[in-house]
Amino acid sequence: MNPLLEIIHITLLSISRALFNFSFILVIWILYILIKKYKSVNIYNFDNSKTVINALVESILQGIIIGIIGSLIIAVIGLPINLTYYLIFLLPLALILSLINIRYLCFSYAASVMGVLSLIFRGQIIFGITLPNININISGLLALVGILHLMEGILIFFVGADDPIPIIAKKDGKIVLGHLMQKYWPLPIAMLVLSKGGISGSEIVQMPDWWPLLKDIPKDVITYFYGLVPFVGALGYSSITYCEEPKKRSKKTAVRLMIYSILLIILSIYSVGSLFLQIVGTILMAGIHEGMILYEQYIESKKEPIYTIPKKGVRIMGITPEGAASQMGMQIGDIITKINGINVLNTRQFRAILKNSFTFLWIEVLHINGDMETYEFKAYPDGITDLKVRLMPENPRIIYRHESVQKIGLFHIIKNKLRK
Template sequence: MPLMKVLSAVAREFLTAFIFNYRFIPVFVIVVFLIKIQHEKYVALITNTAYKPMKKIWDSLQEVIFFGAVISFVAGVILIMLGVTFTPVVFDYMLMIMSVFLLFNTRYMCIVYTGGILALIATIFKIHDINVTSILVLISVMQVFKSIMIYAGAEKDCEPVYIKYDDGIAGAFITRKIWPVPVIFAVFLTQEMREIMFNTITVNWWTLFKPENFYAGVIALGLDCSVSVLSFDDMTIAMQPEKKNRETAVLLMVYSILLFILAVLSRNMALFKLLGSVFALVGHEAIYFYNRFLEKHKEALFVPVHRGVRVLDVLPESSAYKMGVKRGDIILSINNMDVQTEEGIAEALRKAPNYVWVKILNIDGQEKVYEYKSYPEGIDKLGIIIVPRENEVTYNIRYYGGFNILKNLVKRFRGDSQ
């Protein structure tokens, strides 16, 4: 079966790349190191604002490396089954473009931009060594997996921060993910390459894409591996973060499908190579700026309230999480004691009662009562991060994506979430 043959070849190339590929290994290590630096900056930003406990950096790195490897394997199988081929120099060019973009904004490390720019240059200047159609297919396939990852992690991958909003304070959520993705790709074997490539596969099935110099019914392809990056960067102040991330994931999926259609049409029509290259860049940027437009023209959701305390985030497995408190809820009272501040919450739980009932007003304007029992330990904190009133927080300002992020200097919530 062709599928089993491809699975075996991709697995073999994947293992070979991490053991013997002297060109791949150092580049992959450098990319992972750069991602580590970016994650450290991200963790510093989050832990200096709302103080939600974060994963250890090594744990986060293991996670993105693992999912990057999964994407690599499945995408490699899909690309080879489709008959998509590259010349190795394509990925050298993309790495050079990525290193330049890294100087300006880590968002541009993503294969959308490195591949899109390369495809556009190759189309305009008619560089025959670069297969534009293959690049468009690669981008579309990778974006499918990115949209799946965003959708699957919509709720758990967002982190709370405070922002400066209308001369006051509001809560917001940042989502930033960077995956290092090895790209396993097929190379059309010339006579010279046959002598240096030992991992080959014979393609004797129908493929949607074929090398330009393919005429026979059977073709031998060599397999190689390079490094790419998938990244996602977003902030929401006007929507529940999980809803915002899922909507963005759907938009990215639609973008990927449209780009794939353009790639198919570009096989025999040069005009669609140009349209596809432009759409790869403009379409992705359109989603980014559309999201920014929505955020700037909607009212902030997580703002301080005059009565009660607004919940910004609920810590996993906390008392509040177990009783059903949600992001955006307003806590009106605890055990019939009205609360207006974090100190009020602490006072209501000072004696660590075994039974707690919390009266809340949800984002739909409905009042509800949540109950929770904890015997014999009692409940001394809810495990929430609140939206403080401005006079409760001392801060300075950092910038993230055009938003003013408030860095809490008194560190009120570090290790002491209410």
Template sequence: MDILIYTLRSVAYAITDPELVLILIILAFILHSQNRKTVTMQKMIIGEGMNSPLELTVSQIVIGIFAGAIGSIILSYLGVAFSENSAIYLIFLISIFFMLWNPKFICFAYSGALLGAISLILDIIAKSYAGTSINIAGNTIDMANINVLNIDITSLMTMVAVLHLVEGILVMVDGSRGALPVFTNRDNKIIGGFALKRYWALPIALFFIVHKTGSVGLTEQVATPNWWPLLKGTSPISLVKDAALGLFAFYGVIGYNSITFTRSKKEKTFVSGTALIIYSIALFLLAQVSVYGIFYKALVLIFAPVAHELMLYYTRYLEVSGKPKYVSSDEGIMVLEVAPSSPAEEMGIRSGDLLIDVNGRKIENEQDILNASKEGSNFISFKLKNAKKEIKDVEYNKLNSNKRLGIVFVPKNIPSESTIVKLEESKFRDILNKMKDNSDNNKDDNNKDDNNSSQE
């Protein structure tokens, strides 16, 4: 129970200490800036923002704090610890730098492997040239002390594994929030999907082994029970007889970035979260083997980024080979997204529904829906088929010319005078400009094919 209390106190310290709070505020500002762009794009595509930038940011911070507490408790009970002169904090700084440079590499699998590899190389050099020294700028440096990082590989990769477990849970719980509708071309058909992008700021409390005369800014020294740690031999605790333990908190960022055309937002985040949890278990087991020597340390450092890349490759393969979920057909028009508090939502129309009839007339293309909503009547009705293949009739009697239906459709046909822009080849604004240009052309000539997406 003492470990639990000490860990929670350290996490609480991270959200109350002025210096650490400043880091949290900076992270919140970065996240809010990204969320503003997300909401702007949602409004351009859907007509409404699904959440406000503040709501998206607050949820990232609050959920991140809870997730950080859970991860810290797991690490504390496992006995993951680092020496007082360890530079383990660099993993968090590297991950934040990666987030700003290339979001793909924000994952701790990359920053942890990089930090661990440098430390392992320096350790090999230190052992190989022990007893020798070099002179740099008039300063004599003992090669035995060249490993300034002093990272315990087993503890490092165990921590990375636990953080991926936490990431998997976060993706399942909160990964679908802030998703953006997107379109692409496959087999001469337009298919709809979602771009998912989410980050969380986590306070992580770690054990440090300090000599009784040393300090690394710890909140307090920790007394541990006889049974601790759970994982024997995963840290240098047993080698340090005259030492004390203390907890110190850092801030890290965990991110999730994916695209799906074959699953709903919730289905995609569940699959991604499950894959991350499986990856975390495999990495955790391999990290425990690394205590047996340099070869196994190198093996786990290679496994972390390579296995992560293979996991991403496999999920991309599933997307490419899978059957598209959001595709219009001869039977009707597919609904990709529904704006919140819109007439469509009030009618009970949901993402994945296939609209078959509008006002008793078969829907040939999305323009039929747009025309029906502008007929001058305040009434509109649909016959639809939902994801369970159930046929339903829905209606709305408070429609007016100034009120949008709030539906993002998946068009049936590829425009004849334009090209569908793939997400990875252009910015969202380029896609939207193309959609707008085609929409303007359609107003001049109704015989032309409709544009890349339809919104009312």
């Protein structure tokens, strides 16, 4: 069989074993809780066609597909990691960190902590006590995290802005509309590992002479094997934006994340045999990731929000698919200023105008870029009383604090659940 086809075959077998792993079921259960919590933020009944189960199934399918792609990249270019018992603590460590903050449900933080422990605990004897020898291949760990975040960047680029939930918040004394974006994906992956002995269920495939790309073979190993081992992880994306449209924000985040992942992969290759670069990589793995999040928060604090309560007209915060507004081409953030020549002052007047059941509408709309546009809609013979839009409320009943949505941990969610 062709080596590439053989790799695909072995990769799919390995991932199929990961799907029936208890860890995969545990991750799905945790993601169900997180998605349910995310949906509960939708207090203004933003028209969202996806139920919690639909969103979970979609995330699982996306996670499996990206897991296959990531596994093939790992196997084909050869980014192995030494097989060690301590690797099983990577996922539990990520889950423990998520108790503090949801955004820590990320392998960049867990792997960075694991890398630091590996650098500290090397089997030394201190005061007669033998410390454990964690002995994790940090170069391989950098490569693994780099690949995982490359996959995460791809997911965020294409689906990160799907299903954003509008939230009303107060910023600099103004009531503003923002968008909360949260995505979680279970990740079954076939991890390429280096072993002193044969790996159960593995097959022999003849690879090119340059393979593997990451060459870090322990000196005490004479006979070694590379194999694909099923591994379960989780990817997550969380962001709140007031000063940018959700799609623009998610794509910018995705590009930065992919650059970060490529940097980690390059660093992993050059860090082989270099303790200095391994230490640098371990610090940058979590440091740059956290820096990207803090940078987005800084941008939010400096830029003006784009969705505020207009002095004249009503602002659209949600559009029902296939509704009149959707058919006309209106967008979230648009301000409806006139209906059939009548000035729209507020939401109450907006509804009063539509109660006339006009059979023909011409609606003047102000876009967020400052352009005016007039839309027309025919509703013969019954007329139309509802454009199927959700409007930004002038007097919102609940105003979120940015911190209350962003800085939340899994422990906080579970504690509130137990109280109920």
